[in-house]
Amino acid sequence: MYPFAFTKASDTHAALDAGRRGGRYIAGGTTLVDLMRETVERPETLVDISGLPLDEITVTERGGLRIGALVTMSEAAADRKVRTLYPVISESLELSASAQLRNMATIGGNIMQRTRCTYFRDVTADCNKREPGSGCAAVHGHNRSHAILGTSDACVATHPSDVAVAFAALEATVNLLGPDGERRIPFAGFLLRPGRAPHHEQAVRKGELITSVEIPAHPRPLKSGYLKVRDRQSYEFALTSAAIALHVRGGVIREARVAAGGVGTVPWKLPAVERHLVGERPSPALWAAAAEQAADGARPLQYNRFKIELLKRTVERQLRIVGGTK
Ligand code: SF4
Numbered sequence: 001m002y003p004f005a006f007t008k009a010s011d012t013h014a015a016l017d018a019g020r021r022g023g024r025y026i027a028g029g030t031t032l033v034d035l036m037r038e039t040v041e042r043p044e045t046l047v048d049i050s051g052l053p054l055d056e057i058t059v060t061e062r063g064g065l066r067i068g069a070l071v072t073m074s075e076a077a078a079d080r081k082v083r084t085l086y087p088v089i090s091e092s093l094e095l096s097a098s099a100q101l102r103n104m105a106t107i108g109g110n111i112m113q114r115t116r117c118t119y120f121r122d123v124t125a126d127c128n129k130r131e132p133g134s135g136c137a138a139v140h141g142h143n144r145s146h147a148i149l150g151t152s153d154a155c156v157a158t159h160p161s162d163v164a165v166a167f168a169a170l171e172a173t174v175n176l177l178g179p180d181g182e183r184r185i186p187f188a189g190f191l192l193r194p195g196r197a198p199h200h201e202q203a204v205r206k207g208e209l210i211t212s213v214e215i216p217a218h219p220r221p222l223k224s225g226y227l228k229v230r231d232r233q234s235y236e237f238a239l240t241s242a243a244i245a246l247h248v249r250g251g252v253i254r255e256a257r258v259a260a261g262g263v264g265t266v267p268w269k270l271p272a273v274e275r276h277l278v279g280e281r282p283s284p285a286l287w288a289a290a291a292e293q294a295a296d297g298a299r300p301l302q303y304n305r306f307k308i309e310l311l312k313r314t315v316e317r318q319l320r321i322v323g324g325t326k
Contacts (some may be wrong), residue, residue: 001037006047010127012073012209012225013048016192020179023047027070028104030097031113038121052109054211057081063217066175069210069276071074074099075162076107086170086215088243092162095228098235100198108210111164111174111190114264116237117146144303145239148311151299152266155198158262159191160237165261166226168269169243172215176190178208187213188196217254219247219255227318229310238262242318246277249278253277253323260294263311272296273315282323291316 007023009015019025021298024043027030027050029323035041035074056071057079065085067076077093096102096110119125119137138146138156146156158231164187183205190203204210224245230236241261256277258270275289295308296316 001041002039004036005045005241006048007045008050009052012052015047015052015209016177016179016207018045019048019209021045024047025209027106028109030101030105031109035114035121039123040121045213049209052313059085060214060217065215066212067107067215068212073097073102073105073107074302076163077102084226085222086166087213087243088166088169088226089163090167090244091226092228092243094167095226096162101264107163107213110161111167112204112210113161116160116200117157118142125200129157129194129201132197132199137222139301142303144302145237145262146304147265147302148263148295148298148304148307149260149268149302150193152196152198152265154196155194155265156301157194157265158237159264159266161267162190162226162228162241162261164240165241165244165259165267167213167215168267169245169257169259170212170215170218170224171257172230174210175212175214176204176208177211178205180205182211183208184214187267188219188280189267195267200268218245218257222247222255223322223324224257224299224316225322227252227314227321229314240307240314242315244315244318244322246319246322248323250283251281253280253282258315260311260315263295263298263307269313270294277319282325284320284325287319287323287325288318291319 015198026046056068077090125137163210166205174185174190228241236249247259255273258273260268272293273290291312
């Protein structure tokens with residue numbers, strides 16, 4: 001470990017002031033402390049924001065949900081409002097990390113977490129995300145767990161968060177507070193694809209603080225859920241995953257929200273699958289036909305071609321589970 005300054009923000013104003021001067025916000029610290037130990041990240045000043053009043057879960061005026069940035073993963077997963085309104089969120093959280101980590105890690109930190117690409121964490125390897133311009137060891141390396149969607153020649157790493165996949169499916173908004181006031185970013189624009197600058201990962205400006213994630217109200221009844229496929233049943237990242245929410249009325253699908261994880265450089269919304277479902281009657285044939293389009297545009301690497309078929313099957317199975325037809 002190397003020397004760094006540490007300050008605890010007494011209120012939001014003090015946090016923003018420290019952030020404006022270049023301090024890095026830290027709450028649960030479950031990602032950042034690891035990266036500092038490995039010298040992948042070397043912030044000079046940490047600003048502890050864990051005491052700020054950003055830890056509530058509230059139902060919005062329109063019937064959506066606002067989850068404070070400092071709500072822990074385990075608190076959000078257990079919350080009755082979350083479980084009732086959006087089971088896809090609680091399921092995605094329960095399938096993430098370990099119980100110990102879920103007790104520490106916050107929702108804001110979760111969506112800011114960095115990739116688990118092993119080359120990113122190996123400071124002897126070429127990695128454009130860690131060291132811009134150095135190259136990407138994964139493109140021709142061990143890339144079984146890497147992305148097949150949204151990649152570039154500069155980076156093929158997946159985004160590791162599960163709950164971010166649920167947020168993408170539900171078309172959440174990220175609320176921020178910064179030196180210039182409040183800002184709202186649709187989740188689809190919050191996490192950035194790598195392009196030629198994979199080190200730019202989120203649309204957060206210097207000194208901005210995530211205050212909450214807001215889920216819009218969706219028509220009711222809404223059935224939703226999260227399926228995660230991984231090499232082992234606990235404490236493992238997704239090979240593929242599917243977050244699905246369906247609003248069915250009068251025997252017809254009126255609204256479909258579908259996103260995939262483990263396959264994209266960001267949580268991957270599947271609009272072609274959604275379009276295929278809306279206006280149709282649930283049936284096993286419909287699930288299979290819609291899931292056929294889940295991997296549209298995929299660009300597999302040497303060792304992860306299997307993800308194309310696995311993704312289709314993951315989406316089909318989760319459509320069957322949420323849609324309620326066998
Ligand atoms: Fe780095 Fe991205 Fe390449 Fe991994 S995939 S080595 S994170 S540039």
